[in-house]
Amino acid sequence: MNFKPRKAKFALVACLIALLAIGAVSIAIVWAASDSRKPDYQGFDLSRPWFDGKEWAWFLDMMDQPSIKPQETGSFQRFPRDSVPRRGVEPVIDAAAIKDGRLLRDLIPPNPTQATPTSLAQGRFLFETYCGVCHGNKGEAGTPVTKKGMPAPPIGAMLGFLSEAHLYNKIRYGGPIMPSYGIQTSQQDRWDMVNYMKSADFGKGGSQ
Numbered sequence: 544m545n546f547k548p549r550k551a552k553f554a555l556v557a558c559l560i561a562l563l564a565i566g567a568v569s570i571a572i573v574w575a576a577s578d579s580r581k582p583d584y585q586g587f588d589l590s591r592p593w594f595d596g597k598e599w600a601w602f603l604d605m606m607d608q609p610s611i612k613p614q615e616t617g618s619f620q621r622f623p624r625d626s627v628p629r630r631g632v633e634p635v636i637d638a639a640a641i642k643d644g645r646l647l648r649d650l651i652p653p654n655p656t657q658a659t660p661t662s663l664a665q666g667r668f669l670f671e672t673y674c675g676v677c678h679g680n681k682g683e684a685g686t687p688v689t690k691k692g693m694p695a696p697p698i699g700a701m702l703g704f705l706s707e708a709h710l711y712n713k714i715r716y717g718g719p720i721m722p723s724y725g726i727q728t729s730q731q732d733r734w735d736m737v738n739y740m741k742s743a744d745f746g747k748g749g750s751q
């Protein structure tokens with residue numbers, strides 16, 4: 544038998560220290576879990592230093608931002624001025640629609656504008672911007688683009704026979720080959736070009 548009382552004593556002390564340590568850790572855990580950290584204000588922990596329960600605007604703003612919920616009284620707001628068309632949108636005119644034996648596109652829309660000097664000047668500027676590249680600023684064709692193969696006709700001689708509505712719709716819708724300029728131009732832009740094409744000024748003193 545080699546029982547040594549000193550060793551046994553040492554083991555006993557070590558066990559006691561270990562037990563004390565475990566006890567201390569357990570108490571610390573229980574204390575931490577049971578302290579005042581309970582959800583208080585809308586599920587938030589009030590004991591945390593960065594949230595003291597006051598409704599700081601920058602803390603809850605994602606959750607409690609001022610907003611109008613769907614169907615809530617007052618949610619029917621007026622649209623900001625001029626943000627929506629007030630007089631409706633321009634109706635699409637079918638390419639083959641016939642009225643009184645004539646193409647609707649040759650009759651409608653009627654020209655609501657006057658061929659004022661301003662309109663003619665603007666019309667010439669727009670024509671030379673959009674159309675001259677193919678048809679020539681004097682409507683004589685023979686442009687670098689037609690020489691490369693674009694079959695744009697010399698429209699100068701044709702303009703007298705074409706109705707104002709036809710020219711307006713030609714700009715708006717284009718043709719089988721000619722591109723449309725409905726996106727690039729406003730209604731006023733198109734009538735300005737029509738006024739110019741129909742006027743005695745057409746092709747006179749152009750920049751070409």
Ligand code: HEC
Nearest residue numbers: 673674677693694695696698713714718719720721722724
């Ligand atoms: C990219 C070249 C090109 C441009 C730019 C162009 N056209 Fe044309 N245009 C044509 C071609 C090609 C034709 C014949 C085939 C067709 O109608 O698609 C034509 C035909 C025409 C005709 C005669 C045929 C018809 O149906 O009345 C008119 C008028 C006309 N264009 C006006 C214009 C006006 C106004 C502009 C400017 C907004 C313009 N074009 C811009 C290529 C062009």
